[in-house]
Amino acid sequence: VVSLERLNQVGSVDVDLGCINVGAGATLSTIQAAAASNGWMFGVDLASRESASVGGMIATNAGGLRVVQHGQMRQQIVSLEAVLADGTILLGTQDAPKDNAGYDLAQLLIGSEGTLGIVTSARLRLVPPDRNAMVALVGVRELAVAIRLIGKLRRAECTLAAAEFFDDAAIELVCQHTGAARPIAEMPWYVVIECVGDQDLIGVVSDVFSEFSGIQDDLVVIGSDTASARRLWNYRERITESIARVGVAHKLDVGIPRFKLDSFAAKVRASISGFDSASVTLFGHLNEGNVHVNVLGVDRHDEKIDDAVLRLVAEFGGNVAAEHGVGRAKSAWLHLSRTPEELRTMRAIKFAFDPKGILNPGAVLV
Ligand code: LAC
Numbered sequence: 538v539v540s541l542e543r544l545n546q547v548g549s550v551d552v553d554l555g556c557i558n559v560g561a562g563a564t565l566s567t568i569q570a571a572a573a574s575n576g577w578m579f580g581v582d583l584a585s586r587e588s589a590s591v592g593g594m595i596a597t598n599a600g601g602l603r604v605v606q607h608g609q610m611r612q613q614i615v616s617l618e619a620v621l622a623d624g625t626i627l628l629g630t631q632d633a634p635k636d637n638a639g640y641d642l643a644q645l646l647i648g649s650e651g652t653l654g655i656v657t658s659a660r661l662r663l664v665p666p667d668r669n670a671m672v673a674l675v676g677v678r679e680l681a682v683a684i685r686l687i688g689k690l691r692r693a694e695c696t697l698a699a700a701e702f703f704d705d706a707a708i709e710l711v712c713q714h715t716g717a718a719r720p721i722a723e724m725p726w727y728v729v730i731e732c733v734g735d736q737d738l739i740g741v742v743s744d745v746f747s748e749f750s751g752i753q754d755d756l757v758v759i760g761s762d763t764a765s766a767r768r769l770w771n772y773r774e775r776i777t778e779s780i781a782r783v784g785v786a787h788k789l790d791v792g793i794p795r796f797k798l799d800s801f802a803a804k805v806r807a808s809i810s811g812f813d814s815a816s817v818t819l820f821g822h823l824n825e826g827n828v829h830v831n832v833l834g835v836d837r838h839d840e841k842i843d844d845a846v847l848r849l850v851a852e853f854g855g856n857v858a859a860e861h862g863v864g865r866a867k868s869a870w871l872h873l874s875r876t877p878e879e880l881r882t883m884r885a886i887k888f889a890f891d892p893k894g895i896l897n898p899g900a901v902l903v
């Protein structure tokens with residue numbers, strides 16, 4: 538076991554270039570604070586910002602709440618330092634963001650879940666901070682409506698910074714756990730959006746909503762100051778902890794073609810209702826079609842439910858690991874989203890980096 542916890546150095550922000558060098562053990566919130574105090578922002582945000590380390594975020598290509606605006610970890614890396622299986626150190630210290638000098642080894646290591654090398658430090662790209670922000674929570678009957686809505690917001694006079702969805706089971710658990718009141722009448726789905734920019738954001742967003750026949754006025758709540766925005770975000774950010782209070786859930790983190798989300802949700806609920814005492818909560822990242830299927834009430838070692846959900850994902854042309862990685866838990870199902878040719882190529886890469894198979898054995902590829 539290798540712990541990188543003490544590699545937690547956070548370098549000074551290069552204020553002109555918008556970059557920062559950090560050790561793999563630095564936490565996301567430390568990096569966010571360093572960026573903010575120098576007039577910059579880090580482009581990735583996660584609900585687990587206090588505990589997530591940058592090394593883990595790189596190893597899993599973490600996504601989180603702002604992928605629609607700034608992309609995943611993959612898009613935030615200028616260069617990496619990594620140690621390979623035989624002790625070789627790859628020093629990617631150059632500061633030339635445009636770089637086609639051979640294969641992109643850093644991008645290959647990002648998302649490889651520690652199976653190709655151990656990332657020890659990184660030079661991160663920072664982004665300009667958001668100006669004004671406004672948050673809205675919207676109730677919709679179908680996710681297809683919400684997808685068309687965010688398509689309009691992405692073309693409006695503001696920047697769509699986040700678009701997160703959750704079902705009624707999720708909001709019910711959050712209200713029970715946190716004591717918060719329901720923000721609007723009961724609906725099949727809720728979407729939290731955040732828009733940023735210099736404009737009159739409420740005006741821009743209200744115009745988009747009013748042109749949009751699928752959205753009723755009484756199903757929209759707007760948070761324009763920090764406190765009300767935080768209150769709306771809590772309905773989304775506190776889902777995971779609210780589920781954990783009830784029990785250990787089976788968590789399937791999957792990607793579904795976006796206009797098939799409604800039919801996927803219906804099928805997955807029907808499939809889970811066939812398991813005694815199982816209950817399901819669906820939430821996730823709308824613009825990426827990334828659904829977190831959380832199933833409670835099933836023995837934690839019983840993999841039948843995982844198998845049923847992941848096979849359904851494959852039928853929908855989705856992927857079995859959208860942002861939490863494959864690890865050991867999902868490796869048996871990787872073939873559902875990858876062709877034999879892709880798997881063969883992945884095995885060849887693994888063998889080239891780690892012929893003895895000592896790095897995170899059993900993860901990703903079985
Ligand atoms: C989230 C974590 C579970 O989106 O990925 O809240």
Ligand code: ZN
Binds near residue numbers: 821822860
């Ligand atoms: Zn997520």
